Amino acid sequence: MEDWRVALITVLSVLGGIAVAGALSEIYLRLTAAKFDVRDKHCYVTGGSQGLGKSVAQDLARRGAHVTIVARREAVLKEALAEIKAVAQSPKQQKFEYVIADVTDREETVRAIGEAVDRQGKPIEYLFCVAGLSNPGIFIEQTTSTLQQVMDINYTGTLNTVHEVAKRMVDGKIRGGHLVMVSSTLGFFGLIGYSGYCASKFAIRGLAEALRVELQMYGIHVHCYFPGTIYTPGYETENLTKPQITKDIEGADEGMSPEKCSAGLFRGLARGEFAIATDPISVLFRCSTRGTMPNNNFVLDTFISAIGWIALTPWRMFVDYSVKSYSASKKKTE
C-alpha cells in the first residue's frame, strides 16, 4: 500500500477510536446518572430571594417542586416568593414557603430547616446552598474580619445547612436525595483581589468532593456548581470594592444572566454531573484541575485539559506581569 494511504488509515482509526471512546463515556454517564426529578419534592434553596438562588427557585417551581427559600431580609423574600409562585407548573398543588435565617448561625439554620419541613409537611430531598457573597479587595488593605466574613457566609453557611439536611436525610432513611453546593470559577484558581473569596470557594469544593465520596453510603448525591460572572445584585455590590486590576483580568469572562446559569445548572444535574460548569472559561478550569473528580465526559474533558495545559501557563505569566506592573504604577502615583 502507498505510504499516504497507510497514514490516512492510521489517522482515521485513531480519530474513530477517540470518537467511539467519547461516545462510550457519554453513554456511561447517562446510564449511571442518578434520577433528578424534583416534581412533588420539597426543595430548599438558601439565598433564594435574589440573584442565582431566585432563578434556581423559579426553575424548581417550573418543574413542579415544592419550594422553600431562605435568606435574612423578609421583604425581599416575600417579593421573590410571589415571582417564584408566578411560574409554578401547577400552582394549586405546589407549596411555596419562605423562612428567615442567617445561615452563618448554626442554631438559626437548624431552626429554619425544622420550620420549613413542618410548614411543607415533607422532608427536604433536594438542597441548593446558593447563599453567598463576595467582598473583593487587596489582601493587606482588608481587615481580617472582612476576610473572615466571606468564609463565614460562603463556607460556614453551606456547612451548617448541608450538615443538618444530610443528617435528616440519613435519619429519615431518604435515599436518592441531592445536595447542590455553589462554588465559583474562583474555586478552581486564585486571583488578585479575591483572597478571602477564593479560600471560601476552594473550601466548598473540598467539602463537596469529600461528601460526594462519603454520602454514597446513604445513597445521597452531591453536586458542586462553578459559575463564572453572573449579573446579579451581589455582583453589583462586589464591584463597589473590586480593585481595577481585578476588573481588567476578569473582563475576559463575558458573564451570564442568573436565568441562563440556572438553566445550565439543571442541565448538568440531569446529566448526573458532579462538577458543573456552564461557561467556557469555567469548563477549561474544571478540566484542568479535575484531580479525582468524576469526569463529565472522559475523552472531551481530557482533550480540554490538554488545551489548558498549553494555554494556562502563558495566561498566568501575563497575569503575573500585569500584577507586577500594577504595583509599580501604583507606587509611581503615590
Ligand SMILES: NC(=O)C1=CN([C@@H]2O[C@H](COP(=O)(O)OP(=O)(O)OC[C@H]3O[C@@H](n4cnc5c(N)ncnc54)[C@H](OP(=O)(O)O)[C@@H]3O)[C@@H](O)[C@H]2O)C=CC1
Ligand atoms: N454573581 C457572581 O458573579 C457569582 C456568584 N457566585 C455565587 O453564587 C451565589 C449567589 O450569588 P448571587 O446571586 O450573585 O448573590 P446575591 O448577593 O445577589 O444574593 C445572595 C442571596 O443570598 C442571601 N444571603 C446572603 N447572605 C446570607 C446569610 N448570611 N444567610 C442567609 N442568606 C443569605 C441573600 O439574601 P439576604 O441578603 O436577604 O440574606 C440573597 O438571597 C453565591 O454563593 C456566590 O458566591 C459564584 C460565581 C459568580
Ligand SMILES: CCCCCCCCCCCCCCCC(=O)[C@@H](N)CO
Ligand atoms: C487561555 C486561557 C484563558 C483564561 C482566561 C481566564 C479569564 C479569567 C476570568 C476570571 C473569571 C472570574 C469569575 C469570577 C466569578 C465570581 O465568583 C465573582 N464574580 C464573585 O462573585
